[in-house]
Amino acid sequence: MKTNYIAPYKPLSWQVEPWRDKAGVMLLTGSAGGGKSRLAGERMHAYMMKYPGAMGLMLRKTRNSMTNSTVLFLDRSVIGNDASVKHYPSKSRFQYNNGSILAYGGMANDEQREQIRSIGQDGSVDIAWMEEATKFTEDDYNEIRARIRGRAADWRQVVLTTNPDAPTHWINQRLIKGGEASVHYSSAADNEYNPPEYIDTLKSLTGVLGLRLRDGKWVQAEGAVYDIFDAGIHIIDGFPIPADWRRIRAIDFGYTNAFVCQWWAIDNDGRMYLYREMYHTRRTVNVHAAQIKRLTGDEYIEATVTDHDAEDRATLEEFRILTTPAKKDVSPGIQAVTERLKIAGDGKPRLFIFRDALVEMDTSLESAKKPSCTADEIDGYVWPKTADGRAVKEQPVKVNDHGLDTLRYAVQHVDNDAGPLLLW
Ligand SMILES: Nc1ncnc2c1ncn2[C@@H]1O[C@H](COP(=O)(O)OP(=O)(O)OP(=O)(O)O)[C@@H](O)[C@H]1O
Ligand SMILES: [Mg+2]
Numbered sequence: 001m002k003t004n005y006i007a008p009y010k011p012l013s014w015q016v017e018p019w020r021d022k023a024g025v026m027l028l029t030g031s032a033g034g035g036k037s038r039l040a041g042e043r044m045h046a047y048m049m050k051y052p053g054a055m056g057l058m059l060r061k062t063r064n065s066m067t068n069s070t071v072l073f074l075d076r077s078v079i080g081n082d083a084s085v086k087h088y089p090s091k092s093r094f095q096y097n098n099g100s101i102l103a104y105g106g107m108a109n110d111e112q113r114e115q116i117r118s119i120g121q122d123g124s125v126d127i128a129w130m131e132e133a134t135k136f137t138e139d140d141y142n143e144i145r146a147r148i149r150g151r152a153a154d155w156r157q158v159v160l161t162t163n164p165d166a167p168t169h170w171i172n173q174r175l176i177k178g179g180e181a182s183v184h185y186s187s188a189a190d191n192e193y194n195p196p197e198y199i200d201t202l203k204s205l206t207g208v209l210g211l212r213l214r215d216g217k218w219v220q221a222e223g224a225v226y227d228i229f230d231a232g233i234h235i236i237d238g239f240p241i242p243a244d245w246r247r248i249r250a251i252d253f254g255y256t257n258a259f260v261c262q263w264w265a266i267d268n269d270g271r272m273y274l275y276r277e278m279y280h281t282r283r284t285v286n287v288h289a290a291q292i293k294r295l296t297g298d299e300y301i302e303a304t305v306t307d308h309d310a311e312d313r314a315t316l317e318e319f320r321i322l323t324t325p326a327k328k329d330v331s332p333g334i335q336a337v338t339e340r341l342k343i344a345g346d347g348k349p350r351l352f353i354f355r356d357a358l359v360e361m362d363t364s365l366e367s368a369k370k371p372s373c374t375a376d377e378i379d380g381y382v383w384p385k386t387a388d389g390r391a392v393k394e395q396p397v398k399v400n401d402h403g404l405d406t407l408r409y410a411v412q413h414v415d416n417d418a419g420p421l422l423l424w
Contacts, residue, residue: 022155023182024148027133027175029162031216032202032369033194034186036161037070040129041078043159044102047127049084052098054152055120057128059144061135061355063106063115067092068361070131071104093119100152107140108356109237126150133160137232138170164218166379172218187216201368206399209380213369223383223391225334226404228341235375238354241265241275247299249292250326250410251306251316252402256281258365259288260406262357262374263296266414271350272340274410277357279373279403281364285312289319295359305413307405326409327416330395333408336415351411374403 028036044056058074060066067089074094079085084097092115093103103119106112117123125147130136141158148156160181162171175181188194188202202214208221221227241247246266253259263276276295278288306313306323313323327333340350358373371377377400383391 021182021184022157024156025145025158025160025175025181027160027162027171027181027183028186029164029171029176029183029216030185031187031189032163032213033188033191033198034216035191035193036186037073037131038077039186040131040159040161041070041074044127044129045074045078045082045085047153048094048096048100048102049098051126051153052100054100054126055124055150056100056102057116057119057125057144057147058102058104058131059116059128059136059140060106060131061140062108062358062361063092063112064108064356064358065132065361066104066106069363069366072363106356107136112356113143120147120150123147124149124151125156126152127157127159129159129161131161133162134165134169134171138174141170164212164216166220167218168220169218176218185216188214205369207380207382207397209369209400221379221382223385224379225381225383225396226338226341226378228338229378231375233343234341234349234352235355236352238275238356241273242267244268247301248410248413249296249301249304250406250413251304251323252406252409253285253307253309253312254281254402255284258362258370258402259283259285260374260402261288261292262403262406262410263299263301264410264414270414271348271352272411272414274351274353274357274374274407276354276359277373277403278359279365280360280362285315286319289316289321292316292321293319303413303417305409307409324413327412328409329412330408333412334396336411337408340411371400371403374407377401377403 028039044058048054048056058066058070060070075087079094086095088095092105093101095101105116107116128144128148130141130144145158148158150156160171160175165171176183188199205214208219211217211219248264249261250264251261258279258281261278262274265273265275278291303324304321305326306316308325316323337351343349353375361372365372380400381404382397383393384397385391
């Protein structure tokens with residue numbers, strides 16, 4: 001394994017000349033805030049500037065997170081007021097006066113993948129950047145690698161930036177341990193551009209999140225409540241929900257903490273699909289209610305199961321969102337969710353999450369290193385431990401559990417409900 005330490009805050013010229021690392025695959029990992037994204041962004045920009053006619057591709061798992069976060073970052077911090085570059089948001093690209101094009105998008109579903117495939121002559125690309133790379137599947141990576149055959153320069157590259165994930169993750173197995181990438185580590189403590197509060201945020205992280213984001217380690221969560229959850233199985237590409245499937249919503253209120261609203265579809269075999277999700281802090285229930293109405297459109301929602309807060313429920317009801325108080329018992333709820341996550345006799349679990357369910361990313365959560373959707377919460381949702389390290393399987397540690405509480409309400413509702421009244 002080839003690893004070099006980088007101090008990305010040193011001169012930005014590192015990214016430009018000399019190109020210290022021309023390996024075909026470059027992985028920037030380590031703790032949060034080390035400057036990985038900035039470095040990758042500078043590198044993409046510099047490549048576009050240096051090699052006329054270059055085709056660059058910037059990817060995040062969902063197009064939504066790309067446009068709401070990475071593109072803004074690039075626009076504000078990297079490309080800035082460079083007059084030789086124009087941003088065309090409607091075409092999802094930056095166009096350079098020298099003929100280079102830096103296009104961007106997501107790979108969350110077929111529609112997004114098709115958009116990405118249509119980029120570049122013969123689909124060929126000179127340099128690609130996969131941001132928050134652990135969110136991609138190995139197939140996504142293979143597909144992008146196969147396209148790196150541009151001729152604008154005498155070298156090509158896939159750059160991946162990511163915080164660590166589980167040791168079993170394909171990035172750890174194949175790129176780090178398998179030696180496929182040249183690996184560079186960075187850490188927040190070495191980046192003098194981080195505000196001091198940022199370091200404090202990292203210091204306060206506990207459990208597996210602390211080990212990964214503060215210490216930069218590829219480690220498994222110990223005592224995960226949903227340890228049978230497998231992103232490769234339970235997170236799937238979205239698809240149009242058939243008209244005859246049942247639908248419900250589940251809501252957990254929050255202001256400082258995230259307000260979560262989940263839309264679930266239930267197929268004719270009783271499997272549940274989280275097909276849409278709002279997950280946002282610092283908005284009033286009024287604002288959320290209007291958005292819920294808008295997103296729901298003319299879908300028929302059988303029930304909206306919510307947390308019990310009387311005032312918040314009353315606000316929803318003013319918007320004619322009729323609510324049903326959730327069954328909140330924790331242990332039975334967790335058991336019910338676990339049952340659904342298990343692979344049944346037909347080879348499938350009974351609960352799925354659409355990859356592109358999140359409608360709008362709350363970027364303040366992302367910067368605070370908090371989960372920004374339900375799926376993000378699962379790894380850090382753990383049982384507390386006794387002094388001698390035994391997990392106490394009664395009540396999970398109450399942190400970053402807003403989406404998972406909501407999910408529990410939805411499952412409890414569906415499992416205890418006979419279904420819609422059939423009248424004949
Ligand atoms: N060379 C640099 N010059 C100026 N600012 C920098 C430089 N490198 C990093 N920064 C700034 O430091 C902050 C953290 O950097 P960045 O977001 O790239 O880190 P990261 O490793 O991608 O973090 P995360 O793990 O959260 O994704 C950003 O505000 C970034 O603009
Ligand atoms: Mg980053």
